[in-house]
Amino acid sequence: MNHAHHWITTPVTAGLLRGALDLERTAHGLLPHRLPASARARNTDPQLAMAESQPSGVRLVLRTRATAVELDTLPTKRVYVGVPPRPDGVYELLVDGRPAGRAVVAGGSTLTIDMAKGTAEHRPGPVGTVRFTGLPDHLKDVEIWLPYNETTELVALRTDAPVEPAPDPDRRVWLHHGSSISHGSDAAGPTTIWPARAASLGGVELVNLGFGGGGMLDPFTARAMRDTPADLVSVKIGINVVNTDLMRLRAFGPAVHGFLDTIRDGHPTAPLLVVSPILCPVHEDTPGPSALDPAGLATGQPLFRATGDPAETAAGKLTLRVIREELARIVGQRAAEDPHIHHLDGRALYGESDAAELPLPDRLHPDAATHRRIGERFADLAFSAEGPFSPSAAPRAGRRTG
Template structure:
């Protein structure tokens, strides 16, 4: 039967035979999202539930939780070609070169089998010198994977971890069905932009995604860039999400936002853990302190961007606090690590399934000498791989919290 070329709303014609299947996008096809919002275009995955989103009007949080880190379409099919129509919202910064396009990872039977990006989409332009944000609308695009083996297989399409993505339509040249439950343990993780993926190469190579693959578990990633702030609504989201294993990585955002002092920090950690335990009283719960970040080891926040290299595409961050302010209770990463170790040791006397991991075991001084943080805050792709492999060994390996 001859191919038919359909006009595509993104402006890119797509050749399909008439017997292609369009499968409704339903919750059964998606993993890693806590909420799905119907929009005029399609389906927008969220990583915080609507009730939580309603309790905070912060634009940074709204952007981060709608970027689908760890969210993937998962289905079984004989299809040799798959097309996903999506509307992206891409971040851009005034005066800086364009950022790389978000990547879609195609996994076939748990192995990376292709990568692609969509065109078109909205652009969220931020002027970092004034804080103003303007969203410029654009068209829907299509990501296409072809040449797949003509056999029954398990397919996952991991959505970009750093682009808001509205799912519009799924087209395949053979029917699809949701993946059955694998029976693997469900790992729920919360952290900062480092956990969301920061400068990882792709969504399946963020450090939590890599660790989940090595550990043989199903990941739900609540890494929220700039927003790991011990918010009660985040604790309630963790409490109410089904999970067999839980980890919370606490620290860097509290320092670089200069959000609270030591007096508030300890009770806030206790309250955060108390809330999680309301829903998961006996699940292994791992508290992870910050990885090494030299600018904030002994210097309080806030941190701020240094714009001097922005026009060349180089953005670096600097610490603006004064080390002397620690005496007044301002937080540094060193202070936070000591307090987290103390809190976990205190609570573990009554909670044998509570564990602690010093983040410097994932990325420490020797690692920084070899793989420095390019912008002084965020790890690059190679460092994500190292952290993921280290976490898998320390948490999922013999003697680990998740063993």
């Protein structure tokens, strides 16, 4: 700690957080969750449990005159056997909505994952501190966006001036659900994952339920979305269903309908945008499951490959091309009774020309530049005057979630 400052410690409470659906009290502090306790109780998948505890889109938002801010956290960092270490997760500072700093917390606990064996080992580690100084000396809104890819327990918040919750921004709330691409994959930081970039351009408040490996049409996720106040709702469906080989076409259609029906129970007239998968060449015409390519592990660069048989699509196995066709059909069918449902082909966000220019580094996930492109294209398509999320289509009706 810098003792030149007269520090004030402020408890971290729900009033200082946005983008989380639940807060869990731990031995160290508070752990933001992106699924409520009722949903977590129904989940049996360790991958989803890890993903929903990673605070993608979660940020502390406060009003203060402070020129220095310290946040003690206990991150849990992932280590993959046979893969070079991942960089530390990034914390990003915004002052009155403008970027004002980036930092990382070294140390923390580690979760060592052996993808080949399907095992994981957790090792506890020490609390660390993220520090921002030199903030302007006037009353301002300060946001600290938490790392999208590290489970983050919030231990203590210190400032050199009093803080209070920032007032409600009186902006529409956008609730989004998707897979690891919506979660953040390999974005440069928490404010540049594609949903955060799109939300910034669209002038909306983001609640991001993008879960790495967890876009599975789980009913408990649909219920969480049903119960979360929002003005705009989107679901990006498909890649996880294919790359886990989760279901066949016969089950997929009714599962999509059921997921959308549940959302509509809580948001009967909100604009609802169904987004199909972006281009992913390995799974366009080849079913899952995905598997690590041994050639990639040998070089230290993870690469994924599709292991299914394209001939099995005739028996109902799913590919991205099949899923896009089915989602377009489902939305078209529902639109006859639901004028507020919309469809977006994911290839409008990232298609063949993009793949030639910015190929997916591991064949599944976009890199930082691609996240920015997808976010900007989504904003152009969804939040424009003619888009499904235009202000005229959906004036603010919901309330901000914690």
